[in-house]
Amino acid sequence: MRNSFLTSFVAAVLGSALTFGAIWMTQSKDQQTLQVQYQNNTPAVGAVYTLDEDGDAVPLDFTAVAERVTPAVVHITSSSTRQSAPTASNPFEELFGPDFQFEDRQQKRRPQVGTGSGVLISQDGYIVTNNHVIEKADDIEVVLSDNRSYKASVIGTDPSTDLALLKIEETGLAFLPFVDSDKVKVGEWVMAVGNPFNLNSTVTAGIVSAKGRNINILREQSAIESFIQTDAAINPGNSGGALVNLNGGLIGINTAIASPTGAYAGYGFAVPAKLVSKVIEDLMTYGIVQRGYIGVMIRPVDGNLVREKGLEVNQGVYVDSVLATGAAAGAGIEEGDVILEVDGLTVNTPSELQEKVGRRRPGDEVNVKLNRFGEEKSFDMVLNNRDGNTQIVQKMSNSVLESLGASFREVGKNTAAKLDIEGGAQLESLSRGKLSQYTDIREGFIVTHLDGERVDDVEDLLDKLEDKEGNVMLEGIYPNGLKRFYAFGM
Secondary structure, eight states: OHHHHHHHHHHHHHHHHHHHHHHHHHHHHHHHHHHHHHHHTSOOOOSOEEEOTTSOEEEOOOHHHHHHHGGGEEEEEEEEEEOOOOOSSOTTHHHHOTTOOOOOGGGOOEEEEEEEEEEEOSTTOEEEEOHHHHTTOSEEEEEOTTOOEEEOEEEEEETTTTEEEEEOSOOSOOOOOBOOGGGOOTTOEEEEEEOGGGOSSEEEEEEEEEEEEOOOOOOSTTOOOOEEEEOSOOOTTOTTOEEEOTTOOEEEEEEEEEOSSSSOSSEEEEEEHHHHHHHHHHHHHTSSOOOOBOOEEEEEOOHHHHHHHTOSOSSSEEEEEEOTTSHHHHHTOOTTOEEEEETTEEOOSHHHHHHHHHTSOTTOEEEEEEEETTEEEEEEEEOBOTTSSOOOOOOOOOHHHHHHTEEEEEOOHHHHHHHTOSOOEEEEEEOSSHHHHHOOOOTTOEEEEETTEEOOSHHHHHHHHHTOOSEEEEEEEOTTSOEEEEEEEO
16 A cells, blocks of 8 residues: 555656656747847848957948049050061072072061050059060050050050059149058058950959968069069969059069969069169169179078078078179178068068068169077178169160160179170160060070171170171070070171
């Protein structure tokens, strides 16, 4: 009897507990559901925010800057009628006499048209673009965003930075102001504006992915590559266009892409605005870019070099050797030093050092901070030009040079000794002319002979070309020891 009662009591208690437990779980579940539903009803955020220069949150909006920038970016069409170099002599002359005429198919003229972009930098029609956009062009047409069209003239070019300055005859034009590209930060929002695939006034957005990038795309002697890298979409036709910040300031000139296909694959590269402004100022003032040199051979600091040399720092630019007559040697910089800063600006790669120094002219004084066996030191040095002195380089003015589309400089004694030559005239820069139109000659080539006669210096070369008619054969050597011949007609 007692056992039956206890059994019934326990069953009743367990049943009640299960009943109350089920009710509680149902109510708890209902309450959780209500909470989720309440959270889902929270209004969605309507804009993405970023921080301005004062650190205040502002809406991220590209429309205003696109409207402001687009009128200052132009479409450039460059056309040329290229002709391959003529043969040095008529191969049938010995058999049929000097009056025999034949068709040299290599000399047929082939029209070529290229397109790109440019950026107006003044209200009176000065335009900066890439040198490769207008290189070897016979005719350059500029079309504004409102479809007005103009013929452009070339003020100057600098293949070592792939920049060129053009001019159209107009006033009251929209233009972009330069900003300090040294202050641009990785992760900062930017916009690329240009004319990819002939699609006029195209705007893309992204961020700054890296700075001081060297991709070894410029093959010119003393080339400077310290690009701003961005993931804003850049394609063929964007070359020479604008890379701007969200205030519409010009932070770079879009120049190249990294791509296995030739189209956008994730990264584009722009020449920093500070370097652009210096090159443009030189072209307008001197007609040729003034470049300062410190006279050292350098390489980047990495883990292997740190272990090999026992360095006390993990970043910077290692001085491999010092030219005896260079600015660095005169200032006291030695082999084994690690350069850390130039004028207070950090340099972690050779490309950054080259860009910082390349923004200065011969005769300018710079301060270099370095690490020497664990001790930091500071040196002031006066930069030299390529010839080893502090003089401003003068642009040559000569009818022969204008015809050739070239400028030359004297060959230094060290270079002549290294190449085992007695002298010559070294090609300093190329513009539109016979050399670029009819040959594939490159900057740095040293002319040692003209039609078999020795060339002693620049003046000697010009004298020999002054009254020259017909075919010309240049013989010479590149600084790397490669010997070449180039033929063209005067």
